[in-house]
Amino acid sequence: ITGLGDVFYNLMEPALIEAALKNGEGTLGKGGAFLVTTGKFTGRSPKDKHVVKTDSVADKIWWENNAAMSPEGFDNLYADMLEHMKGKKFYVEDLVGGADPEHAINVRMVTELAWHGLFIRHLLRRPERAALDNFLADFPIINCPSFKADPERHDCRSDTVIAMNFDKKLILIGNTEYAGENKKSVFTLLNYLLPEKGIMPMHCSANHAIGNPVDTAIFFGLSGTGKT
Numbered sequence: 001i002t003g004l005g006d007v008f009y010n011l012m013e014p015a016l017i018e019a020a021l022k023n024g025e026g027t028l029g030k031g032g033a034f035l036v037t038t039g040k041f042t043g044r045s046p047k048d049k050h051v052v053k054t055d056s057v058a059d060k061i062w063w064e065n066n067a068a069m070s071p072e073g074f075d076n077l078y079a080d081m082l083e084h085m086k087g088k089k090f091y092v093e094d095l096v097g098g099a100d101p102e103h104a105i106n107v108r109m110v111t112e113l114a115w116h117g118l119f120i121r122h123l124l125r126r127p128e129r130a131a132l133d134n135f136l137a138d139f140p141i142i143n144c145p146s147f148k149a150d151p152e153r154h155d156c157r158s159d160t161v162i163a164m165n166f167d168k169k170l171i172l173i174g175n176t177e178y179a180g181e182n183k184k185s186v187f188t189l190l191n192y193l194l195p196e197k198g199i200m201p202m203h204c205s206a207n208h209a210i211g212n213p214v215d216t217a218i219f220f221g222l223s224g225t226g227k228t
Contacts, residue, residue, distance in 0.1 A: 001110070001142075003086035010094055010132060011114075013121060019091070019114035026115055036115055039145070041178040045160050048176075049188075052165040060192075073155025074165050077172055080154070084147045091117040094135045095124035097186040103197060107186055108137035112144045119179040124186065139169050141185055147174040164188065180223075 011019065017034055020026055026036035050069035051061055061068075069077075091111050098104030109120050127135065149161040156163070160175040162185065171185045187203075194201045204220045205227035219227040 001082060001085065004090055005087050006089045007092060008089070008114075009092045011091065011117065013118060016091070016114050016118040016121070020118065023089075023114055025113055034115060034118065036177075038179070039177040041160075041176045044178060044180050044184055045162065045176055048157055048160045049162040050156055050164070052163065052167065054165075054167045057166050067157065069163055070155045071165075071167075073153070074163055074168075074172075077149060077154040077156070077161065077163055077174075078170070080150075081142065081144055081147050081172055081174060085112075085142075085144060088112065088146075093117045093121055093124075094127065094132055094137065095120060096127055097124050097190060099125065103194065103199065105138045105186070105189060105193070106136060108135075108140040109182060110140060110142045111182070112146060113177065113179075116143055116179050116182060120182045123183050139171060139186075139189055141171040141173065141182060143173040143182055145173075145175060145177045149174050166192070 008015075008019065017028075020034060021028070026034050029035045047067070050067045051057065052071055052074045053061075053063075053068040054071055089112075091114050093109045093111070095107050095109060096104050097107050104125070107124060109117065109124075111117050111120070148159040149156050151158060154161065154163075161172065162176075162181055163172045164185065165171070171189075173181050173185070191201045202218070202220065203222070204218050207217050207219060209215055209217065221227045
């Protein structure tokens with residue numbers, strides 16, 4: 001990625017909040033919580049999520065339930081997004097998805113909004129400081145809300161796009177300020193990668209009973225249904 005404006009690497013929470021306030025991305029609420037509006041999307045856009053249909057995944061994806069994108073469409077999307085990003089500020093967070101080092105994935109989150117960096121730092125695991133010096137991302141994710149896709153040129157459904165390319169190990173997100181797309185992209189990656197290792201990913205919480213640190217209850221459920 002070349003030609004960007006200022007790029008801020010691995011800012012901690014106070015610096016990200018300061019940057020987000022300076023950029024006019026939101027306001028501080030009582031107690032110091034950072035308050036934002038997410039534009040026209042107050043939730044994810046599952047119909048705008050695409051998987052690039054390459055030979056390596058063609059027989060592994062349930063295409064009736066996952067929208068395909070051509071490799072050519074993705075290449076156009078990537079080139080156009082990089083061109084759109086030139087001269088703009090971006091925030092980079094190097095983080096880890098998964099607690100078990102044997103199965104975790106290194107994620108480099110490149111975000112146009114400072115508060116998206118703040119958001120993802122609360123949901124993924126932060127490496128030790130020394131580990132950042134030699135951090136190599138398994139999957140970069142680029143999130144550029146100001147970029148609008150072209151359905152005809154980019155082989156997508158609308159001007160909002162979430163595109164996952166497993167061959168190139170790259171995820172592109174455009175025209176949505178809803179930060180949950182960042183988290184869900186990592187979750188989707190793990191959902192794809194872990195079963196091939198004989199691990200069943202679950203959307204759940206693990207809760208200990210009060211006073212009983214041994215027995216654990218697993219609560220399954222969709223987002224926002226009270227698992228935690």
